[in-house]
Amino acid sequence: MPAPASTIPPGFDAALAALRRGGVVAYPTEGVFGLGCDPRDAAAVARLLALKGRPASVGLILIAAEFSQLAPLLAPLDPKLEARAAATWPGPVTWVWPVATGVDRGLTGGRDTLAVRVTAHPVAAALCHAFGGALVSTSANRHGAAPALTAAEVERDFGTALDAVINAPCGGRDKPTELRDVLTGTVLRPG
Numbered sequence: 001m002p003a004p005a006s007t008i009p010p011g012f013d014a015a016l017a018a019l020r021r022g023g024v025v026a027y028p029t030e031g032v033f034g035l036g037c038d039p040r041d042a043a044a045v046a047r048l049l050a051l052k053g054r055p056a057s058v059g060l061i062l063i064a065a066e067f068s069q070l071a072p073l074l075a076p077l078d079p080k081l082e083a084r085a086a087a088t089w090p091g092p093v094t095w096v097w098p099v100a101t102g103v104d105r106g107l108t109g110g111r112d113t114l115a116v117r118v119t120a121h122p123v124a125a126a127l128c129h130a131f132g133g134a135l136v137s138t139s140a141n142r143h144g145a146a147p148a149l150t151a152a153e154v155e156r157d158f159g160t161a162l163d164a165v166i167n168a169p170c171g172g173r174d175k176p177t178e179l180r181d182v183l184t185g186t187v188l189r190p191g
Helices: 010-019 042-052 079-088 122-131 151-158
Strands: 025-028 033-036 061-064 093-098 115-117 177-181 186-187
Touching: 010 025, 010 093, 010 122, 025 151, 025 177, 033 042, 061 122, 079 093
Parallel strands: 061 115, 093 177
Antiparallel strands: 025 033, 093 115, 177 186
């Protein structure tokens, strides 16, 4: 459900409209600004990677407001493994999960896994709810540069190349989310 009109940050409606027409947008997450698009739109994913200058082989993270938005893209697991991930959500833990058959390899970097998170950031979650599904979420920066922490930094780094930028604060974390393997629980990147 979208947020009440009085709490919708500047750029939210423009970002939602842009996502629906295949655009690339920036929005706040738990720690840094993210670049996002519809993960089902291969042209939007390719454009996002080109804007960022990121090799497709690296793979991408998807965020969602709830697990049901991610489930169609993921292979079903033992309920105990799914519960391990669910216990950290919504929150700043990203899990590397086996993908369902047919998931676009542009999202996975050619792997059989996909990095996913149920976001705890209220604006990012509201965007996923309003959009009706998961979104690509990669840090808003040129590949190898420091991620943007404000809408002003996003606009400085990308100018008018993005279709919309939501102007709201990030969640206060000072680093990217922790990354874990859902099958083993191994921490792949500390958070």
